[in-house]
Amino acid sequence: MTGRILQHLFLGLVGLFLAMPLIVVAGVSVNEKKSLTFPPDGFSLAWYGELFTDPGWRGALVASVLLAAFAAALAVIIALPLAYFLWRRIAPWANIFRLLGVAPFILPPVITALGFLSFWATAGVYGQPVTAVISHAIFFVTLPLVTISLGFTTIDRALVEAAATMGADDRTIVRTIILPLIVPYIISGYAFAFVLSLNEYIIAYMTVGFTVETLPIKVFNALRYGYTPTMASASVVFVLVAALVFGLIARFGDIRRLLGAMRSDG
Amino acid sequence: MRREPPRSAADYAPIVFPGVMLLVFFVIPFSIMFAVSFFRRNPAGFYSPDFVFDNYARFLTPFFGTVLGFSLLLAILVAIICVAVSVPFTVLLARASRRAQTLWLVALLSVLSLSEVIIGFSWSTLLSRTAGITNLFVAIGLMEEPRALLPGFGAVLTGMVYQALPYTILILYPAIVRLDPTLMEAARTLGASPVRAFFNVVVPAMRNTIVATLIMVFVFALGSYLLPQILGRPRHWTLSVLITDQAILQSNMPFAAAMAVFLVLISLALVGLTVMAGGRRDAS
Numbered sequence: 346m347t348g349r350i351l352q353h354l355f356l357g358l359v360g361l362f363l364a365m366p367l368i369v370v371a372g373v374s375v376n377e378k379k380s381l382t383f384p385p386d387g388f389s390l391a392w393y394g395e396l397f398t399d400p401g402w403r404g405a406l407v408a409s410v411l412l413a414a415f416a417a418a419l420a421v422i423i424a425l426p427l428a429y430f431l432w433r434r435i436a437p438w439a440n441i442f443r444l445l446g447v448a449p450f451i452l453p454p455v456i457t458a459l460g461f462l463s464f465w466a467t468a469g470v471y472g473q474p475v476t477a478v479i480s481h482a483i484f485f486v487t488l489p490l491v492t493i494s495l496g497f498t499t500i501d502r503a504l505v506e507a508a509a510t511m512g513a514d515d516r517t518i519v520r521t522i523i524l525p526l527i528v529p530y531i532i533s534g535y536a537f538a539f540v541l542s543l544n545e546y547i548i549a550y551m552t553v554g555f556t557v558e559t560l561p562i563k564v565f566n567a568l569r570y571g572y573t574p575t576m577a578s579a580s581v582v583f584v585l586v587a588a589l590v591f592g593l594i595a596r597f598g599d600i601r602r603l604l605g606a607m608r609s610d611g
Numbered sequence: 612m613r614r615e616p617p618r619s620a621a622d623y624a625p626i627v628f629p630g631v632m633l634l635v636f637f638v639i640p641f642s643i644m645f646a647v648s649f650f651r652r653n654p655a656g657f658y659s660p661d662f663v664f665d666n667y668a669r670f671l672t673p674f675f676g677t678v679l680g681f682s683l684l685l686a687i688l689v690a691i692i693c694v695a696v697s698v699p700f701t702v703l704l705a706r707a708s709r710r711a712q713t714l715w716l717v718a719l720l721s722v723l724s725l726s727e728v729i730i731g732f733s734w735s736t737l738l739s740r741t742a743g744i745t746n747l748f749v750a751i752g753l754m755e756e757p758r759a760l761l762p763g764f765g766a767v768l769t770g771m772v773y774q775a776l777p778y779t780i781l782i783l784y785p786a787i788v789r790l791d792p793t794l795m796e797a798a799r800t801l802g803a804s805p806v807r808a809f810f811n812v813v814v815p816a817m818r819n820t821i822v823a824t825l826i827m828v829f830v831f832a833l834g835s836y837l838l839p840q841i842l843g844r845p846r847h848w849t850l851s852v853l854i855t856d857q858a859i860l861q862s863n864m865p866f867a868a869a870m871a872v873f874l875v876l877i878s879l880a881l882v883g884l885t886v887m888a889g890g891r892r893d894a895s
Contacts, residue, residue: 348805352703355703356700356703356704356707359696359700359776360718362773362776363719363722363773363776363777365737365744366730366733366734366736366737366773367722367733369733369736369737369742369743369744370729370732370733370736372742373736373742380741381736381739381742382741383736383741383742383743384746422628423628423629423632423633424629426625426626426628426629427625427626427629427630429625430625430626432614433614434614434616434617435614435615435616436616436617439626442626442629442630442633445633446629446633448637449637451827451878451882452830452834452875452878452879453830453834453836453851453874453878454836455834455851455854455855455871455874456854456871456874456875456878457640459644459854459867459871460637460640460641460643460871461636461640462858462864463640463643463644463647463864463868464636464639464640464643464644466864467643480636482632483632483633483636483637486633540724541724544725544726544729545726546727546728546837547727547836547855550859551858551859554859561726561728561729564726564728564729564732565728565837568728568731568732568841576732577732580729580732580733583725583726583729584721584725584729587720587721587724587725588717588718588721591716591717591720591721591724595713595716595717600713601709601712601713601716601788604716604784604785605785605788
């Protein structure tokens with residue numbers, strides 16, 4: 346019995362550790378005056394309003410959402426045919442591309458960021474918004490690649506075999522069998538890449554840091570040149586967006602399976 | 612559909628676009644960075660082409676040695692703390708109900724996806740004098756008056772553990788969920804206490820996974836570039852911070868690139884070790 350209590354206590358402590366900074370930030374974000382105090386002095390949602398009315402913050406919000414939306418889409422467009430090819434064909438050499446797709450995510454992000462900085466500077470397009478989209482798409486291609494590859498492993502090859510025997514060509518099979526089966530994995534991959542791109546700082550900073558202000562860059566600049574509770578409200582919005590997106594994935598998909606727990610009966 | 616080797620040109624079609632994108636926008640940038648690391652700094656622009664080893668020679672200074680040593684020690688410390696907390700945590704998590712597991716996973720993913728900027732800001736608030744946790748200690752009478760707990764080594768370490776903990780748990784999760792639950796039951800039936808069963812059965816059964824996770828978290832922690840800046844003093848800066856600093860603020864791309872190449876080599880060597888540890892696990 347005491348063992349059970351201790352176990353819950355341990356889980357609770359880890360949960361508290363993870364939640365604590367977010368609770369304080371949420372508290373700070375509802376301060377009535379322009380100060381970062383906790384417990385909050387008064388209650389006001391004005392700083393959330395500022396996020397959408399202040400041109401600087403709204404601009405950063407729009408820039409971040411656009412960047413994440415396009416980058417995640419491009420990441421999926423790169424990952425989907427690659428995962429399909431790896432699943433459909435026997436081509437050991439093609440695994441090098443799987444490795445290339447996973448590498449940016451494993452290496453320290455500073456390195457990838459610096460690679461992009463030298464690349465875009467050499468190419469002479471340094472600072473263009475599109476460079477950030479491509480850079481993020483490459484950096485986060487790992488996520489759709491992993492989820493979509495996982496999706497392909499769940500397809501029963503006998504099903505596809507049957508369709509082929511009955512005269513369906515590759516195109517018909519992809520459209521009528523494969524796509525419907527892996528759409529949930531495509532959506533998850535897109536969602537993962539979207540949320541992470543929304544939060545990404547260093548690559549955005551090194552590619553378009555001097556021309557476009559994304560939300561993380563804006564928060565960092567505010568951290569340096571003058572605190573405002575809007576930073577806190579922006580942070581809370583980030584947490585809520587992430588929780589909402591992952592919550593939706595969990596609601597409509599099997600998040601445990603996506604994270605590698607194959608025995609979905611557990 | 613059987614898997615078959617590609618024959619006609621059309622069979623290769625799907626891989627053309629991803630292949631070109633990855634080569635052009637990942638392999639080429641890395642090659643350029645590698646080349647830049649041998650270039651000479653040009654105060655007027657970014658750099659001028661050359662072939663010198665000066666940028667690598669700077670590694671031999673005591674300053675660089677100190678930063679490198681500190682970065683490695685900090686990352687090792689973060690990895691050990693995270694794994695020590697995550698292994699028992701994940702074992703408990705894997706035994707929780709499906710619903711509880713899903714909730715935890717959503718929460719962990721949400722924290723994991725947070726920007727380093729936001730983690731840094733949150734902890735700097737939590738450890739500050741005006742809004743910080745010390746106010747709570749004062750309120751319950753543990754402390755005389757609130758004080759700032761940053762900047763300092765403790766703050767950097769706490770922030771980095773916070774950042775790496777969800778990552779560690781999510782790496783361990785698949786391995787621990789698939790761990791045979793009867794192992795633990797057998798140990799319990801034979802009279803071992805849960806703690807003893809954990810250390811004598813679960814930990815040895817997962818030795819390779821734990822080693823691989825330690826290395827993965829170590830590499831992850833090496834990549835932390837903002838937390839040492841926000842939560843620490845300049846003497847707590849790591850290699851990643853130094854790279855950012857040299858590239859952006861000092862405009863010394865060649866030196867930044869040389870440090871980045873060095874960091875890639877350390878990371879690749881360690882990831883290689885992980886793969887080997889994983890291979891041994893598969894073989895056994």
